Amino acid sequence: PRCLDDILGYDRRRFDQLEAEFLTIFPEFASIKLEPCPAYQSAPNFVGRDIPSLQKAEGKRVGFELKESGAVLPASQASDGVLIVLAYLAVMHLPKPPALILIEEPENGIHPKRLQEIVRILRTLIEKNGRTQILMTSHSPYLLDEFRPDEVTLCRKDAHGAVQTRRLSQVEHVRSQLNVFSLGEIWTGEGDDRLAGATPAAEAT
Secondary structure (H helix, E strand, O other), X not given: OHHHHHHHHHOHHHHHXXXXXXXXXXXXXXXXXXXXXXXXXXXXXOOOOOOOEEEEEEEEEEEEEEOOOOOEEEHHHOOHHHHHHHHHHHHHOOOOOOOEEEEEOOOOOOOHHHHHHHHHHHXXXXXXXXXXXXXXXXXXXXXXXXXXXXXXXXXXXXXXOOEEEEEHHHEHHHHOOOOOOOHHHHHHHHOHHHHHHOOEOOOOO
C-alpha cells in the first residue's frame, strides 16, 4: 500500500498507467482502491531495550473493485497471482526503479499462462529504464519458453559441490532442436546432465 500510495502521490499519471495495465490483465476488476485503515508504527523504546514499541497510526490498505458488483475485494483475500502481478507493475512504474532486481522462481503462485504477462512486464521495465538488470532463477519449463537461449544459463552442481554454468545458446542439442521444440521442451526432454555435458557449439554471430 505504501509503495502504491507513493506512486500515486508522485505522479497521478504513473498510477493511472499502472492501473490501466493491471485492469487489462485482470478485466474482472474495475479499479485499484487505496483506502484508509487503522495501522501501527514503531516508536523508540526508552526503557533501554532494543524491542520497539507500537503506536496506533493512520494507514492504508489495497483493495480491488469488482466490475460486476462494485464490491471491494481486500488484497488479503485476492489470489497470490493478482498480488504478484501488481507488485511487478508497481516496480515498473516507480519513479526510479532499482538497478538490480533478483527474482527467485517467479512461477510460484502464478498460472503458467500468466508467466507471459510477467515476462512482458519485466521486459518493458528493462526497455523503459536502461539501467535495470534482472536476474531470476527458475525450475519452470513454461518460463523458459519465454526466453531466447542466449538469455538462459543452466546451473548444475557437480559431484564435488562446485556449480557449473552453461549458456544454453552454446549447447548444440539446443540449437539443433529449436526449429521443432520450445526451449522448455528441450530442457525437459534432454535433462540437466545432457545439456550441461554437451559439447559447446560456436556462438552464432
